[in-house]
Amino acid sequence: MDLQHSPEDEALRAEARDWLAAHVPERPLPSLETREGFAAHRAWEARLHADRWSVVSWPREYGGRGAGLFAWLLFEQEYYAAGAPGRVSQNGINLLAPTLFDHGTEEQRARVLPPMASGEVVWAQAWSEPEAGSDLASLRSRAVPTEGGWLLNGQKTWSSRAAFADRAFGIFRSDPRADRPHQGLTYLMFDLSAPGVTVRPVGRLDGKPAFAELFLDDVFVPDEDVIGEPGRGWRIAMSSTGNERGLTLRSPGRFLAAADRLVRQWREGGEDRGVRDRVADAVIGARAYELFTWAGASRFAQGGSIGTESSLNKVFWSQYDIALHETALDLLGEDGELSDTAWAEGHLFSLAGPIYAGTNEIQRDIIAERLLGLPKGRR
Numbered sequence: 168m169d170l171q172h173s174p175e176d177e178a179l180r181a182e183a184r185d186w187l188a189a190h191v192p193e194r195p196l197p198s199l200e201t202r203e204g205f206a207a208h209r210a211w212e213a214r215l216h217a218d219r220w221s222v223v224s225w226p227r228e229y230g231g232r233g234a235g236l237f238a239w240l241l242f243e244q245e246y247y248a249a250g251a252p253g254r255v256s257q258n259g260i261n262l263l264a265p266t267l268f269d270h271g272t273e274e275q276r277a278r279v280l281p282p283m284a285s286g287e288v289v290w291a292q293a294w295s296e297p298e299a300g301s302d303l304a305s306l307r308s309r310a311v312p313t314e315g316g317w318l319l320n321g322q323k324t325w326s327s328r329a330a331f332a333d334r335a336f337g338i339f340r341s342d343p344r345a346d347r348p349h350q351g352l353t354y355l356m357f358d359l360s361a362p363g364v365t366v367r368p369v370g371r372l373d374g375k376p377a378f379a380e381l382f383l384d385d386v387f388v389p390d391e392d393v394i395g396e397p398g399r400g401w402r403i404a405m406s407s408t409g410n411e412r413g414l415t416l417r418s419p420g421r422f423l424a425a426a427d428r429l430v431r432q433w434r435e436g437g438e439d440r441g442v443r444d445r446v447a448d449a450v451i452g453a454r455a456y457e458l459f460t461w462a463g464a465s466r467f468a469q470g471g472s473i474g475t476e477s478s479l480n481k482v483f484w485s486q487y488d489i490a491l492h493e494t495a496l497d498l499l500g501e502d503g504e505l506s507d508t509a510w511a512e513g514h515l516f517s518l519a520g521p522i523y524a525g526t527n528e529i530q531r532d533i534i535a536e537r538l539l540g541l542p543k544g545r546r
């Protein structure tokens with residue numbers, strides 16, 4: 168792995184640093200899990216997009232800069248180091264867009280990607296169902312062919328930010344007679360404001376209302392919103408999960424910036440010796456994750472795939488995130504957990520890390536079976 172960055176990538180990094188220094192809001196935006204915060208973050212997406220910082224790695228025709236993976240990683244480092252807001256468009260940008268690049272039509276890319284890049288259309292992921300989380304292939308929501316499209320019926324749950332999002336993407340059972348559960352599924356996009364859609368917030372520990380479940384009652388979806396071949400939805404969906412777990416959901420820049428913040432806080436608080444080792448672990452962990460990610464990105468750039476290794480990343484970053492936040496709360500003292508700080512909010516969210524994007528138990532099974540070649544567990 169060569170960690171010398173190309174002059175073009177360094178130039179993009181420098182340009183991003185200047186732009187962020189001039190544009191990142193001085194005060195943090197309100198939480199994107201609230202209506203007010205969601206709107207503020209949508210406006211931030213538009214601001215990013217206006218100067219082509221929303222999707223740096225996409226082709227220019229869709230609003231990007233055509234930058235490579237390494238440039239994107241450098242951009243992310245600058246982004247988080249500058250304290251820029253979390254990305255309300257992340258589900259669309261990280262999950263749906265790669266799927267459209269790989270499996271969508273030219274028409275779908277031209278129609279869907281530009282408003283996604285600008286934050287005009289914010290997407291929710293509608294994969295999970297009450298009986299289909301880890302065992303996603305047991306999903307029961309149906310897509311039945313009708314004239315000019317499909318009718319959706321069923322229930323989706325645990326959909327991040329769906330209470331305020333505009334559209335959603337998900338997999339539906341289109342052939343109930345298929346031989347195996349992951350066959351006969353179709354990948355579709357739909358409007359959250361379409362007739363027949365009911366969006367109901369699911370209560371969260373912090374009381375914020377953006378997390379939701381969706382009830383679908385004869386919701387019409389035109390043929391143009393089917394991604395790939397009907398019946399092949401499983402394969403299409405799986406092609407984007409590696410991205411989410413492995414790279415795009417948690418780039419190292421986020422943890423490097425958080426570890427820096429932690430060190431500053433530790434210094435300001437008088438360098439409490441009781442937590443010194445944990446602060447050091449946070450710095451080492453962020454750096455190790457960075458190097459591991461760069462190694463994976465190098466292999467990817469040479470034609471390899473991220474694939475199963477993404478499960479290692481997912482287990483690592485989710486556990487790291489919890490440890491980092493617990494250390495920060497301990498530094499804040501007795502009231503840390505109840506304080507109105509980004510650490511307290513981040514801590515609650517970190518607790519969900521081992522669950523979303525595929526639970527860590529399942530990721531460990533994948534690591535055991537596919538990376539270590541251990542025998543299959545009894546299931």
Ligand SMILES: Cc1cc2nc3c(=O)[nH]c(=O)nc-3n(C[C@H](O)[C@H](O)[C@H](O)COP(=O)(O)OP(=O)(O)OC[C@H]3O[C@@H](n4cnc5c(N)ncnc54)[C@H](O)[C@@H]3O)c2cc1C
Binds near residue numbers: 293
């Ligand atoms: C904050 C948050 C945001 C989310 N956002 C979204 C979203 O935007 N869109 C979306 O579609 N979904 C989303 N999810 C849902 C998430 O993907 C699921 O919660 C997850 O896949 C687990 O499914 P489940 O909740 O049904 O738990 P279950 O599958 O019922 O699992 C319960 C427990 O049993 C364990 N378990 C299950 N099967 C096995 C097995 N075979 N071997 C070992 N252990 C097993 C699990 O690891 C887990 O610990 C989100 C979840 C959270 C918490």
